Amino acid sequence: MMTTHRSWRRAAVAAAMLLAALATPGGVASAVRAAPAPAGAAVAAAENTPIGFASVNALGRNGTTGGAGGTTVTVTTGSALEDYAGRPGPYIIQVSGRIQVDDMITVVADKSILGVGSTAEITGGGLQLGSTTRPGNNVIIRNIRFTGASDDSISVTNKAHHVWIDHNDLSDGYDGLLDIKRESDFVTVSWNHFHHHSKASLLGHSDNYTADIGKLRVTYHHNFFDGTDQRHPRVRFAEPVHVFNNYYRDNALYGIASTENAGVLVENNYFQNVAHPIYVGYDKSGPGRVVERGNLYVGSGTPQTAGTVAEPRTYYSYTLDAAATVPSVVQAGAGVGKI
Known part of the structure; x- marks a missing residue:
């Protein structure tokens, strides 16, 4: 029987507590008494519906359902x-095996694009949600490995709204691994593994695109930004952007950048070996606003903060994992083959 997502998270947290106890004298007995890890604790039970902005009732849509029906x-x-x-119309598109493409494939409204098993891959190109004449609203992309894209691996653009990008593996592209821009809205990015690339996730087209x-x-939660250099995300204009329970490891340039008066709430994330975890303003872009709370900075620099930010709880409810458990929870659950 499949456990709920929340039950799995409790199990993963218990497992993390057990591992921590094993590293201390006398920890084995006390850990076993206090928090035994159930069998199968390392196997994630993913959400069936998105948490965060993709779940919000807005713009004529009550959440994100993709190709359901x-x-x-x-x-x-x-x-x-x-x-x-x-x-046109709703489709559930199952991707089986490795698919070679040459450019960006346009995805229009009401689609679920789901990888089969743990070997589904799109290589050589990527997915673009919508065009200027054919909107990419109500789209779900899950459980797919993206490699070697000739442009972006995934581009959410052209006013696409209600989009859920979940449990994917993105690496080795040309430009951005996952860019969200050009008036797109109500997006959740969850449980993805970003690695072997510089530019992870741009949010906002340019300083001039007001x-x-x-x-x-956009909500970013439980993503693994694994050695990627920058843009986790780099934000322009947006508010609120909610970044919670993500694992940042060895990000050479920076973690998060809020620019051009964007409002970003950063909470209960784990930053490991990140010299500049949070920037207010970056490069030629003017400063944004950042509120941070509950984060852990291990071998990392001091975050920059400024101003106030609208609370995501005015849009949706959510439950936070303790920041100390994020590395184990995210590594166990992020990426492909986990749903």
Whole structure:
């Protein structure tokens, strides 16, 4: 029987407590008495629906359902993926095996693109949610490995709203691994593994694209930013952006950057060996606003903060994991093959 996500998180936390106890004298007996780890604690039971902004009732949509209620198809080639991703109406598109594509495939509204098992991969190109004439609203992308993209691995753009990017593995692209821009809104980015790349996730097109003001409401939670250099995320104009329970490790340039009056709430994350965990303003971009609380900075620098930020709880409810448990919880649950 599948456990709930919250039950799995409690199990993962218990396992982390046990490991910590094993490192201390006398810790074995006390840990076993206090918090035994159930069998299967390392196997994640993922959410069936998104947490965060993708769950919000807004813009004529009550949450994000993707292709629910539509036809289920399985694709094994780039041409088939492009065909079904661009069709009108709801589709559940199952990606089986490794698919080679040459460019960005446009994904239009009401699609779920789901990897089968742990070997689904899109390589050589990426997915672009919507065009200027065909919106990419109500889209779910889960359980897929993205490698070697010729541009972005995933681009949420052109006013796409209600998007859930969950349990993917993204690496070795050309530009951004996951960029969200051009008036997109109500997006959740959860349980993804970003690695072997410099630019992880841009949020906001450019300093001059002021149409993003009042948009770009995004939740980032339980992602593993594993050795990526920058943009975890780099934010322009958006408020609120909610960044919670993510694991940052060995990020060479910086963790998070809030610029151009963006408002970012950063809470209960774990920063390990990150010299500049949070910037207020970056490069030629003007300063944003940041509120941080409950984070841990291990072998890391001092975060910059400024101003106040709208509370995400005015939009949705959520439960925080303790920051100390984030490395074990995120490493156990993020990436492909976990749902």
